[in-house]
Amino acid sequence: MKFNAIQLLMALSLALTLFSCMENDPERPLGEYDTGILIMNEGSFGANDGEVFHLNPSTGMIKTNIFEKANSRPFAGLLEDINYENDNLYLVANTGKIEIVNPGDFTSLGAVTSDLDQPRSLTVNSGKLFISDYGPYDENYGTPNSYIAVVRNTLGGSVTKKIPVSRKPEDLISFGKYILVAGSEEGKVEVIDTEKEEVIKIIEVAGKPAVFYEAAGKIWLYSTGSDEVYFYSFHLDNFTLATTNIFPIPNATGKIAFGNNDIMYLLTSSGWPDYNDGIAQVSVLGPELNPNWYSGSGFYGIGFDTTRGELYVANANGFQGNGTITVLDENGNELQTFESGRGPSGFLMR
Structure with a gap:
């Protein structure tokens, strides 16, 4: 195929433009923790052993104590x-x-x-x-x-x-x-x-x-x-x-997760001594309301993965050892449970 002079000039101009864009706006490569789910483990009072875990939801691989490993010192708080x-x-x-x-x-x-x-x-x-x-x-x-x-x-x-x-x-x-x-x-x-x-x-x-x-x-x-x-x-x-x-949702704790389609999930707890905990489901922009969507005890944190449509519920297990995480689908079915750190209390979806 032959190019005339105008075609060659246009091709050269396009190449220079693309090269300039690449030079001026380089894309930062993704780091190890730029994707996935960060699990916030509060730690226990007095020990001040809070830490962050990283979960790859596609593989199920969990990396523990990622702050300490990255900085060669404990988080200490x-x-x-x-x-x-x-x-x-x-x-x-x-x-x-x-x-x-x-x-x-x-x-x-x-x-x-x-x-x-x-x-x-x-x-x-x-x-x-x-x-x-x-x-x-x-x-x-x-x-x-x-x-x-x-x-x-x-x-x-x-x-x-x-x-x-x-x-x-x-x-x-x-x-x-x-x-x-x-x-x-x-x-x-x-x-x-x-x-x-x-x-x-x-x-x-x-x-x-x-x-x-x-x-x-x-x-x-x-x-x-x-x-x-x-x-x-x-x-x-x-x-x-x-x-x-x-x-009308009693005993709400203030912890909330934002799901798909304007659905929100609210943690509730009766507190001491019964600790009858639950998750209420509500939509501010629609008529949906289910104050007893899911129930249990020891709930301490909540988060929602909008990409996969999965709800993460953290259980502190009374701060007797490590906590656990339960993953639910949008119908409240349990998909898996795994161990976390001390006092898991929140999530950041990346």
Whole structure:
């Protein structure tokens, strides 16, 4: 086949364009832990032996203690939360530190190891870390001095400011230059301007605010009451309540997994001494409601793999040795059970 001059010039131009794109935008190869499921094992109080396991759901292969193996030192804390933000993984220990790791191989990138009391979660905004922290206990085990800690570097460092908020802040979510804070004990959502580093608005809600999530182009809040649960959405132009949905689900724990087709799975527990635990199934955007979808005891964490349509339920087994994970399909059928670490409490699907 022969090419004329115009065809040759077009082919050369295309080749140069493709080469330029490859040079300017190289694709980062996937690391060992960039896919699969991260299992968060809280650890036991006093031993501070929290750790992360990695599961390949296709092969069933589990790799244990991946932080310690990657960094030649134990995590040494009670693991409260794992957040993937700003292309980094943030491991939050409620014993007073944040470890920042490379998502692909879990090697350390930085840390926040001082001036924290009982951190719960975090978000990244305006090139800073905003960390929810219960603050220190007083003589009555109250937390009157809860705060959002500000670290002006996404790879850690020192706490530069503590923004006072209502007692026991939990989850946070970013929107533009703002973050919303779930104040679990006083039923408040506090809005923080991340540039001013101060609370600019407080929204009163019922129940105990627990988890934020995004759906249908909105930010939602999941909040729990003694006999019901609440799902709130917000007007984000002026930070006011938009909708409130209430479902009669008693004993909700605040732990939730987001499934396919707008279905949510909520952990419930009667607490001590019976510990009759269960999973309720609900859809905020539809009529589905099944408060007794699955039952058992010792449930401590929950997560959903949307790709495979599988629900992961963590059982702490009373912190007597290692915990176990049960995998369910979307009809509540048990697919498998396997051993995890001490106090498995959450999952991050990659």
